Amino acid sequence: MTENSTPPVVLVDGSSYLFRAYHALPPLTTSNNLPTGAIKGVTSMLRRLEQDYPGSKVVVVFDAKGKTFRHEMYEEYKANRPPMPEDLAVQIEPIHNIVKAMGLPLLIVPGVEADDVIGTLAHEATSKGIDVVVSTGDKDMAQLVSDHVTLINTMTETAMDRDGVSDKFGVAPEQIVDYLALVGDKVDNIPGVNKCGPKTAVKWLQTYENLSNLIEHSSEIKGKIGEYLREATDTLPLSRELATIRTDVELDFGLEDLTDRRQDDEALLGLFREYEFRNWIAELENADSKSPDTTDPAPVEKPEKRYSMVTDQGELDQWLERLKQAELFAFDTETTSLRYMDAEIVGLSFAIEPGEAVYVPLGHDYMGAPEQLDRDSVLGQFRPLLEDPTRKKVGQNLKYDKNVLANHGINLEGIAEDTMLESYVYNSVGSRHDMDTLAREYLNENTITYEAIAGKGAKQLSFNQIDLEQAAPYAAEDADITLRLHQTLSPKLKTTGRLEAVYREIDLPLVPVLSRMEQRGTLINASTLRQHSQELAERMSQLEEAAHEVAGEAFNLGSTKQLQAILYDKFGLRVIKKTPKGAPSTAEPVLQELAHEHELPRLIVEHRSLSKLKSTYTDTLPELIHHRTGRVHTSYHQAVTATGRLSSSEPNLQNIPIRTEEGRRIRQAFTAPEGRKLVAADYSQIELRIMAHLSGDKGLLNAFAHGEDIHRATAAEVFNVSLEEVSSDQRRSAKAINFGLIYGMSAFGLSRQLEVDRKTAQHYIDRYFERYPGVLTYMDNIRKQAHEDGFVETLFGRRLYLPDINARNKQMQQAAERTAINAPMQGTAADIIKRAMIEVDNWLRQEHPDDAIMTMQVHDELIIEVEESALDKVREGLIQRMSAAAELDVPLLVEAGVGDNWDQAH
DNA sequence: GCGACCCA
DNA sequence: TGGGTCGC
Numbered sequence: 001m002t003e004n005s006t007p008p009v010v011l012v013d014g015s016s017y018l019f020r021a022y023h024a025l026p027p028l029t030t031s032n033n034l035p036t037g038a039i040k041g042v043t044s045m046l047r048r049l050e051q052d053y054p055g056s057k058v059v060v061v062f063d064a065k066g067k068t069f070r071h072e073m074y075e076e077y078k079a080n081r082p083p084m085p086e087d088l089a090v091q092i093e094p095i096h097n098i099v100k101a102m103g104l105p106l107l108i109v110p111g112v113e114a115d116d117v118i119g120t121l122a123h124e125a126t127s128k129g130i131d132v133v134v135s136t137g138d139k140d141m142a143q144l145v146s147d148h149v150t151l152i153n154t155m156t157e158t159a160m161d162r163d164g165v166s167d168k169f170g171v172a173p174e175q176i177v178d179y180l181a182l183v184g185d186k187v188d189n190i191p192g193v194n195k196c197g198p199k200t201a202v203k204w205l206q207t208y209e210n211l212s213n214l215i216e217h218s219s220e221i222k223g224k225i226g227e228y229l230r231e232a233t234d235t236l237p238l239s240r241e242l243a244t245i246r247t248d249v250e251l252d253f254g255l256e257d258l259t260d261r262r263q264d265d266e267a268l269l270g271l272f273r274e275y276e277f278r279n280w281i282a283e284l285e286n287a288d289s290k291s292p293d294t295t296d297p298a299p300v301e302k303p304e305k306r307y308s309m310v311t312d313q314g315e316l317d318q319w320l321e322r323l324k325q326a327e328l329f330a331f332d333t334e335t336t337s338l339r340y341m342d343a344e345i346v347g348l349s350f351a352i353e354p355g356e357a358v359y360v361p362l363g364h365d366y367m368g369a370p371e372q373l374d375r376d377s378v379l380g381q382f383r384p385l386l387e388d389p390t391r392k393k394v395g396q397n398l399k400y401d402k403n404v405l406a407n408h409g410i411n412l413e414g415i416a417e418d419t420m421l422e423s424y425v426y427n428s429v430g431s432r433h434d435m436d437t438l439a440r441e442y443l444n445e446n447t448i449t450y451e452a453i454a455g456k457g458a459k460q461l462s463f464n465q466i467d468l469e470q471a472a473p474y475a476a477e478d479a480d481i482t483l484r485l486h487q488t489l490s491p492k493l494k495t496t497g498r499l500e501a502v503y504r505e506i507d508l509p510l511v512p513v514l515s516r517m518e519q520r521g522t523l524i525n526a527s528t529l530r531q532h533s534q535e536l537a538e539r540m541s542q543l544e545e546a547a548h549e550v551a552g553e554a555f556n557l558g559s560t561k562q563l564q565a566i567l568y569d570k571f572g573l574r575v576i577k578k579t580p581k582g583a584p585s586t587a588e589p590v591l592q593e594l595a596h597e598h599e600l601p602r603l604i605v606e607h608r609s610l611s612k613l614k615s616t617y618t619d620t621l622p623e624l625i626h627h628r629t630g631r632v633h634t635s636y637h638q639a640v641t642a643t644g645r646l647s648s649s650e651p652n653l654q655n656i657p658i659r660t661e662e663g664r665r666i667r668q669a670f671t672a673p674e675g676r677k678l679v680a681a682d683y684s685q686i687e688l689r690i691m692a693h694l695s696g697d698k699g700l701l702n703a704f705a706h707g708e709d710i711h712r713a714t715a716a717e718v719f720n721v722s723l724e725e726v727s728s729d730q731r732r733s734a735k736a737i738n739f740g741l742i743y744g745m746s747a748f749g750l751s752r753q754l755e756v757d758r759k760t761a762q763h764y765i766d767r768y769f770e771r772y773p774g775v776l777t778y779m780d781n782i783r784k785q786a787h788e789d790g791f792v793e794t795l796f797g798r799r800l801y802l803p804d805i806n807a808r809n810k811q812m813q814q815a816a817e818r819t820a821i822n823a824p825m826q827g828t829a830a831d832i833i834k835r836a837m838i839e840v841d842n843w844l845r846q847e848h849p850d851d852a853i854m855t856m857q858v859h860d861e862l863i864i865e866v867e868e869s870a871l872d873k874v875r876e877g878l879i880q881r882m883s884a885a886a887e888l889d890v891p892l893l894v895e896a897g898v899g900d901n902w903d904q905a906h
Numbered sequence: 907g908c909g910a911c912c913c914a
Numbered sequence: 915t916g917g918g919t920c921g922c
Contacts, residue, residue: 558913558914559914560914560917560918579916579917585917586917586918587917587918587919588918588919608918608919609918609919609920611913612912612913612918612919612920613919613920615912615913616911616912616913616919616920620912637910640909640910641909641910642908642909643909643922645910645922647909647910647911648910648911649910649911649912650911651911652910652911652912652920652921654910654911654920654921654922655910655911655912655919655920655921656920656921657919657920657921658920658921663920687922739922740907742922743907743908743922744907744908745907746907749907815907815908818907818908819907819908822907822908822922826922829922858921859921859922860922907922908921908922909920909921909922910919910920910921910922911918911919911920911921912917912918912919912920913916913917913918914915914916914917914918
């Protein structure tokens with residue numbers, strides 16, 4: 001075989017797939033009963049083909065309607081074929097249309113069968129030294145196989161070269177025609193030799209090599225079968241001719257007519273919508289088949305930029321008027337600080353039409369700055385517009401702008417769109433969701449970076465210090481880009497699954513809720529924390545002293561480098577794991593393991609965890625208390641995690657230890673003010689409940705319906721004992737299994753967790769799936785679906801794309817599979833608590849505007865600060881609303897406690 | 907098992 | 915920038 005650097009030409013036998021797809025797939029129909037199974041099957045096959053043969057030219061060939069030259073040759077040809085079923089016939093035209101929209105040449109030659117068109121093109125290609133791949137579901141095509149022609153079946157993903165043909169048929173490709181002539185074909189009504197099947201045909205051909213030689217020596221064949229052969233000698237040449245695929249048909253199409261593929265996305269999108277192939281629509285809008293965001297920026301029309309600056313009242317009046325008339329406008333604030341609690345407004349920018357934007361500077365106070373309009377006067381003029389919920393605004397991360405405006409006593413309403421959230425809902429993992437990234441990705445625009453105008457590092461200017469020559473275009477661009485991003489992203493959301501609803505009903509209405517929580521903040525008892533810090537310091541120095549003693553020398557416990565030297569060089573402890581750089585690891589699990597052999601690692605582990613707590617919480621929390629409010633104002637981030645959860649920073653509320661005494665003491669420092677209490681309510685076992693709901697497993701549903709202790713119930717099933725007999729150890733194991741399942745843990749992981757051997761762990765898992773078969777089915781299905789679609793969804797339709805789900809690297813693929821299992825559960829939990837927050841906030845503002853406020857959200861928990869007089873009512877209402885945030889097939893249990901501090905409220 | 911934030 | 919710990 002010659003090496004050929006040009007990719008092979010791929011010739012697709014569309015007709016063969018048509019029938020196979022029709023029979024292989026369930027009878028899919030659209031909502032108005034249009035059959036689509038074959039359309040989907042063939043389209044899916046073509047898509048796969050494109051992936052498998054990236055640089056190749058592809059030609060798709062179908063049979064034409066009506067008779068062919070074979071009918072003229074032999075009247076009875078294909079006489080035994082049943083007529084095409086009506087529900088297949090109606091699918092042919094749609095398939096042709098999809099092929100065309102995909103930009104693939106579609107060949108239908110009247111009077112010539114697809115086989116012969118393919119044979120002819122294959123012949124043409126090989127004669128020009130181009131290799132050929134024939135994609136077909138029809139094994140008769142094996143006769144075309146040669147050193148330069150390979151057969152593949154894209155549906156079964158099998159390939160057949162020369163050796164493949166020999167293996168499969170027992171004869172060489174050149175003998176296939178003779179073979180087919182001997183065996184005949186019932187359906188095509190090719191006569192063949194009576195009683196001669198594959199085995200006989202192969203035997204004969206192995207002995208006589210070809211048909212004419214066999215006929216010549218037909219007298220040598222003994223027995224009844226010999227008689228049948230001799231009877232057939234008259235018809236065999238005809239049979240042979242019928243079975244022969246022609247390679248010399250006259251076509252008005254040649255390989256030189258192949259042009260570069262040009263897919264018509266619009267047309268294809270229309271067709272996919274018509275046939276309701278929802279899964280493909282999102283992928284189509286982006287060139288990449290799986291992950292919508294990894295595509296090259298589409299060639300976007302770039303409007304001419306008309307950016308201006310307003311420094312006099314007359315111009316401002318004009319803009320105010322235009323903004324009032326606008327159906328939707330983009331706006332952005334420029335401020336003195338990125339921290340929302342300290343930020344003061346330096347300017348405002350607006351955009352109504354793509355390409356046109358204005359900046360209104362209000363507080364640039366560098367030496368020589370031009371005269372600007374008075375800030376408070378301008379803000380006063382904008383106030384009615386900004387506070388009017390019917391005036392629709394679009395922004396990039398409007399939560400920030402809402403917070404900043406609140407610092408000036410303006411309550412931003414009418415948050416109609418947020419491009420950061422549009423991007424996040426559209427593809428949570430594809431990229432970052434800051435404006436520079438989005439502009440590059442969706443608009444093919446390189447925006448002015450903040451660094452470019454403000455400098456970086458210690459010399460970085462705050463916005464009020466930046467020269468207006470530079471600041472104005474930067475600020476105006478922000479508004480312009482935001483508007484255009486919205487125009488690009490909005491239709492994408494609308495046409496992709498249920499993403500529009502996730503965005504509009506969950507993430508967008510959450511913005512003002514989070515903004516209010518951030519602004520309110522939470523009360524922190526600084527003196528408790530300082531006390532705690534001191535105690536931690538004492539304990540740490542004790543540990544340090546002990547560690548130095550054990551080590552026989554003084555060293556910095558915080559330095560992994562010094563620690564490595566002592567553990568591995570000095571004491572020669574075994575190296576369990578290495579860091580990516582090759583140094584022996586001192587990570588926690590490693591030290592935990594080494595603690596069996598040496599005293600030092602245990603001291604280090606404890607020291608480290610105390611040190612972490614001290615530096616991140618007990619030392620830092622008091623510093624985060626805001627001078628103006630006396631409270632701590634966490635930032636909630638809505639566009640960070642892949643699964644839809646919120647994250648928080650300054651402080652990160654999600655990392656406070658939950659079970660340890662140290663963690664409890666940190667929670668004790670989160671307090672209620674005089675006359676108020678904290679109510680903390682959390683969803684009990686929400687992820688397991690979601691698993692029960694999504695899987696529909698009877699056993700799990702039952703256990704939850706009866707309010708059983710789920711870990712105990714699991715233990716009873718897995719260890720085959722009654723509920724009463726479950727030991728605490730068995731319950732602990734069951735709990736580990738339950739969580740392990742949610743995280744996609746392996747038997748290996750579970751065995752480590754439980755400190756049992758792997759076989760035992762595997763046995764537990766097997767028992768679990770035996771007892772809860774619905775869970776097993778669910779997990780298999782979701783894995784399968786992830787492979788097919790390239791994404792998974794939460795109950796509400798939030799999507800998580802898994803670009804690695806079909807990666808060649810097995811580890812990456814398995815990691816993606818674990819995410820596929822975990823994300824729907826974790827993401828659904830996130831959706832539910834977000835819905836609850838929106839409800840609860842709404843209710844509290846209506847019913848308890850002065851005596852209760854929601855202050856924190858941590859994982860599956862909401863915390864409300866409430867007047868003692870309203871305690872019972874608020875507690876009940878909170879539980880009720882959280883429980884009602886989703887209707888699952890299991891009850892959503894919410895547990896709530898009350899206390900003077902967060903720990904007590906548990 | 908993986909990811910978010912924080913620290914050195 | 916990488917390593918660590920916590921969470922789910």
